[in-house]
Amino acid sequence: MTxxxxxxxxxxxxxxxxxxxxxxxxxxVGKTIEAWLSRRDPRAPAPHLVDLxxxxxxxxxxxxxxxxxxxxxxxxxxxxxLPLAAEALGPVPxxxxxxxxxxxxxxxxxxxPEQPPVDLLISxxxxxxLEGADKGRFLAGCRRRLAPGGLLLxxxxxxxxxxxxxxxxxxxxARVQGWEPLEPERRQEVIAHLSQWDHPAERELIEQExxxxxxxxxxxxxxxxxxxxxxxxxxx
Ligand SMILES: C[S@@+](CC[C@H](N)C(=O)[O-])C[C@H]1O[C@@H](n2cnc3c(N)ncnc32)[C@H](O)[C@@H]1O
Numbered sequence: 001m002t003x004x005x006x007x008x009x010x011x012x013x014x015x016x017x018x019x020x021x022x023x024x025x026x027x028x029v030g031k032t033i034e035a036w037l038s039r040r041d042p043r044a045p046a047p048h049l050v051d052l053x054x055x056x057x058x059x060x061x062x063x064x065x066x067x068x069x070x071x072x073x074x075x076x077x078x079x080x081x082l083p084l085a086a087e088a089l090g091p092v093p094x095x096x097x098x099x100x101x102x103x104x105x106x107x108x109x110x111x112x113p114e115q116p117p118v119d120l121l122i123s124x125x126x127x128x129x130l131e132g133a134d135k136g137r138f139l140a141g142c143r144r145r146l147a148p149g150g151l152l153l154x155x156x157x158x159x160x161x162x163x164x165x166x167x168x169x170x171x172x173x174a175r176v177q178g179w180e181p182l183e184p185e186r187r188q189e190v191i192a193h194l195s196q197w198d199h200p201a202e203r204e205l206i207e208q209e210x211x212x213x214x215x216x217x218x219x220x221x222x223x224x225x226x227x228x229x230x231x232x233x234x235x236x
Pocket of ligand 1: 052055
């Protein structure tokens with residue numbers, strides 16, 4: 001098995017056993033989008049949706065299939081996941097694109113000529129890979145790229161107010177030790193991965209940064225472990 005295949009099969013098992021609460025999180029994403037749609041002017045054109053760090057789309061396909069979208073774009077830096085995402089979504093009555101790319105570069109790029117403005121931006125468990133000032137740059141870029149009246153749905157892991165990265169990594173690693181559906185070897189791989197790559201935003205600081213970048217911030221859902229959460233950002 002390649003490194004990618006092993007890593008991805010572990011992540012699928014995390015999902016299938018709901019170890020990161022994808023089910024409740026995806027339900028909250030659906031509720032948020034449906035409420036947003038119901039408040040829109042019925043004459044408004046159908047929305048364009050972009051998923052940044054889409055992976056294989058996780059649990060989103062049933063929701064995406066029932067949304068009245070004008071288009072869907074999934075972007076991921078790992079080209080190997082894009083065919084998995086396309087297959088998971090299956091046939092839909094709106095145009096879809098699956099692009100290899102970096103989410104920060106996308107946020108900071110000028111909108112593509114001839115591409116319509118984006119109304120709904122979703123990013124799930126990807127932004128925490130950005131380090132230092134990059135999350136702020138990402139938020140400022142997305143603010144420029146989102147159409148007026150649009151939404152950014154940021155589903156991710158976050159640190160508690162005042163919590164250091166080391167403390168967060170230690171408590172999340174202790175939680176992973178209890179993930180019985182994974183063999184001990186796989187649990188160690190998850191811990192090694194998160195210890196190296198995860199840089200969750202600290203809740204209060206990122207909220208302030210988002211506000212400075214012109215966003216209104218609302219917590220739409222909180223998981224049971226003081227880590228997973230859904231933030232909904234609207235242009236302020
Ligand atoms: C943990 S998976 C999440 C996949 C899916 N969104 C979900 O919620 O299950 C993280 C995904 O983000 C992608 N990713 C991480 N950093 C990225 C970046 N800077 N630009 C684009 N994709 C990125 C990874 O390749 C991976 O597919």
